[in-house]
Amino acid sequence: MSSSSTTTTTTRLLMLKASDGVTFEVEEAVATKLGAINNMVEEEGSEDLICLPNVNGKFLGMVLEWCKKHANNNTNSDKGNDEVNKWWDKEFVMDLDQNTLYHLLMAADYLSGTELVDLLTEKVASMIRGKKVEEIRETFKIKSDFLPGQEEEIRKKNSWAFE
Amino acid sequence: MPLFRKAFMGRRCSDLPEDVLEEIFSWLPPESLVRFKCVSKSWYALINFLIKNLEFVNKHLRNIDKKIFSSTYSVFSCLTDLSHCRNISLLHRDMFKSLTVFHEHDYNKSHHLNYVSEDFRLPTPVCNLYLYAALSSHCNGIICLASGSTLVLCNPATKEVRVLPRPCLSFDDLWVQQVVFGYDSRANDYKIVRLVRKRFIRDQMEYYLKSRAEMYSMGIDSWREINGIPVEIDSFADIGKEVFCNGVFYWPVRARNEFIFSFDLFDEEFNIISLPNNPLVSQRDHVTKLAVWNESLALFLYPAESEVPKSIEVWVMDDCSDHDSKGSCSWINKFVIEPLVGGFATPLTFLKNYKLLMQATDGGLILYDLRSQMLHKLTIVQAVSSIPVWEFSYVKSLVSVQGGSRSISFMK
Numbered sequence: 001m002s003s004s005s006t007t008t009t010t011t012r013l014l015m016l017k018a019s020d021g022v023t024f025e026v027e028e029a030v031a032t033k034l035g036a037i038n039n040m041v042e043e044e045g046s047e048d049l050i051c052l053p054n055v056n057g058k059f060l061g062m063v064l065e066w067c068k069k070h071a072n073n074n075t076n077s078d079k080g081n082d083e084v085n086k087w088w089d090k091e092f093v094m095d096l097d098q099n100t101l102y103h104l105l106m107a108a109d110y111l112s113g114t115e116l117v118d119l120l121t122e123k124v125a126s127m128i129r130g131k132k133v134e135e136i137r138e139t140f141k142i143k144s145d146f147l148p149g150q151e152e153e154i155r156k157k158n159s160w161a162f163e
Numbered sequence: 164m165p166l167f168r169k170a171f172m173g174r175r176c177s178d179l180p181e182d183v184l185e186e187i188f189s190w191l192p193p194e195s196l197v198r199f200k201c202v203s204k205s206w207y208a209l210i211n212f213l214i215k216n217l218e219f220v221n222k223h224l225r226n227i228d229k230k231i232f233s234s235t236y237s238v239f240s241c242l243t244d245l246s247h248c249r250n251i252s253l254l255h256r257d258m259f260k261s262l263t264v265f266h267e268h269d270y271n272k273s274h275h276l277n278y279v280s281e282d283f284r285l286p287t288p289v290c291n292l293y294l295y296a297a298l299s300s301h302c303n304g305i306i307c308l309a310s311g312s313t314l315v316l317c318n319p320a321t322k323e324v325r326v327l328p329r330p331c332l333s334f335d336d337l338w339v340q341q342v343v344f345g346y347d348s349r350a351n352d353y354k355i356v357r358l359v360r361k362r363f364i365r366d367q368m369e370y371y372l373k374s375r376a377e378m379y380s381m382g383i384d385s386w387r388e389i390n391g392i393p394v395e396i397d398s399f400a401d402i403g404k405e406v407f408c409n410g411v412f413y414w415p416v417r418a419r420n421e422f423i424f425s426f427d428l429f430d431e432e433f434n435i436i437s438l439p440n441n442p443l444v445s446q447r448d449h450v451t452k453l454a455v456w457n458e459s460l461a462l463f464l465y466p467a468e469s470e471v472p473k474s475i476e477v478w479v480m481d482d483c484s485d486h487d488s489k490g491s492c493s494w495i496n497k498f499v500i501e502p503l504v505g506g507f508a509t510p511l512t513f514l515k516n517y518k519l520l521m522q523a524t525d526g527g528l529i530l531y532d533l534r535s536q537m538l539h540k541l542t543i544v545q546a547v548s549s550i551p552v553w554e555f556s557y558v559k560s561l562v563s564v565q566g567g568s569r570s571i572s573f574m575k
Contacts, residue, residue, distance in 0.1 A: 086231045089231060090231055090232065102178075102179075105179075105183060106183075109180070109182070109183050117183070117186055118186070118229070119231075121183065121186035121187045121189070121190060122190045122226075122229075122230060122231065122232055123232060124187045124190075125187050125188075125189075125190030125191050125232075126190070126232035128187075128191075128195070129191055129192060129195045130195070131195075132198075133198060133199065133201045133202055136199055136202050137202055137203075140178065140179070140202075141178065142202055142203050142206070143203070144202070144203055145203055145204050145205075146201075146203070146204060151201050154200055154201050154207065155201060158197045158198070158200070160194070160322055161194045161195075161197035161198040162198055
């Protein structure tokens with residue numbers, strides 16, 4: 001992508017409407033970072049208003065903020081820029097609480113923002129990698145459904161992973 | 164399409180859909196995944212399914228390099244513990260150490276370097292393998308150990324170990340010259356190449372027959388001989404100095420003249436590559452060492468005299484696709500590492516993010532940042548008064564050592 005191509009093609013604006021009625025006006029190049037939007041644009045073509053009934057305005061805003069940054073940065077991609085992107089990504093998810101992270105991940109998954117899903121799932125993995133089984137159950141709100149003795153058997157078989 | 168959904172339609176693990184959970188799992192180290200099997204029945208089923216699934220295992224492997232949180236580079240080394248070993252030639256090859264250095268994508272913290280050192284005792288295989296004398300090779304988290312006609316593959320991160328079928332070239336009096344292990348991405352198969360010479364004694368003199376080569380493919384779990392060794396190689400340079408890059412093995416050879424001997428896993432072709440045309444190469448006292456730089460073959464070149472401060476030239480092989488029968492490849496003098504403050508250190512291997520691992524004269528490991536030219540001493544390795552005798556970039560992967568259909572159950 002060169003800067004000349006962005007000046008020759010007129011920048012098309014899309015309206016994205018979240019579940020709570022909040023709307024966002026974004027450049028097509030930004031919104032199509034999301035696979036789901038890209039598909040809609042390619043299929044429907046002329047439609048400028050896209051309704052997203054599964055995403056709340058707060059999280060759609062955050063997803064679009066990420067898209068904007070990455071759409072801009074892709075125009076002059078080189079090795080050094082890649083490092084800057086990674087640094088920006090890290091800052092972007094640095095202080096997200098568990099609840100926000102969850103909703104943002106669901107939004108990114110729903111909108112098929114593959115790279116953003118990568119970033120968020122890596123963040124989740126980095127938070128849980130060292131945790132104990134009990135802590136994982138608490139974090140993900142899961143109840144153990146093993147029969148008595150089953151869990152002990154798995155632990156015994158893989159004791160090295162519990163050290 | 165998420166893998167698990169294809170296989171187990173409609174099942175859900177907690178609040179997160181399986182495809183999202185699968186993405187999260189693809190970033191976790193093997194020991195966390197194994198531990199999390201205990202969370203619930205559905206996690207158990209999902210993790211068991213994924214770690215046997217080639218597509219997931221490959222994605223997990225790719226993600227190791229892509230990580231931006233807790234991005235690491237690991238070096239796996241085998242140590243000579245001087246305190247337990249009076250005779251330095253006796254190496255404790257059952258004592259492995261992995262050194263993991265955490266890389267921060269944060270310019271402010273570039274002065275800060277975190278690293279952990281972990282011990283690895285190799286799972287003892289059922290067979291008799293003399294670890295002290297074993298040749299070793301590493302690729303994508305799997306270590307291949309070879310002693311005589313016994314070969315073992317192991318993945319320390321999953322505790323998997325397997326004794327391989329007997330090679331086809333296994334005679335009584337055998338000199339195993341090389342055993343190397345690598346990944347053929349075009350065939351999506353792991354392969355081993357073994358070079359051997361038969362020895363015989365006549366009139367109290369030792370003779371060797373010509374080198375013969377054979378290849379093992381994990382996909383079909385068997386060995387077969389390969390022909391076409393273009394030159395007789397009496398002796399390779401030091402054992403373990405070969406490198407593997409893009410499906411090709413490269414060995415440094417020091418015969419009457421110096422060259423690089425290569426084998427392409429996909430084409431199954433041996434080749435000879437000449438060194439860069441450089442005045443240092445024609446001098447007698449110089450050191451060459453192979454490495455991999457940005458997925459290309461690279462070469463460290465420096466004078467051998469130990470007293471003087473010396474710089475290290477780094478040459479990178481540009482293009483070898485159109486080389487003629489003489490094997491002339493074009494080399495580019497990529498950069499020069501100026502003499503380091505605090506004395507000379509031997510270059511070992513490039514790590515990601517422009518880092519170079521070096522070894523000081525006292526045996527300690529040094530991490531050198533090529534861009535900032537900063538040195539970091541990794542004191543933890545020195546602390547055990549040990550010298551790494553072989554080292555390589557190591558990753559904790561889920562790659563299975565099982566060959567054939569790979570249906571054999573994991574982690575028994």
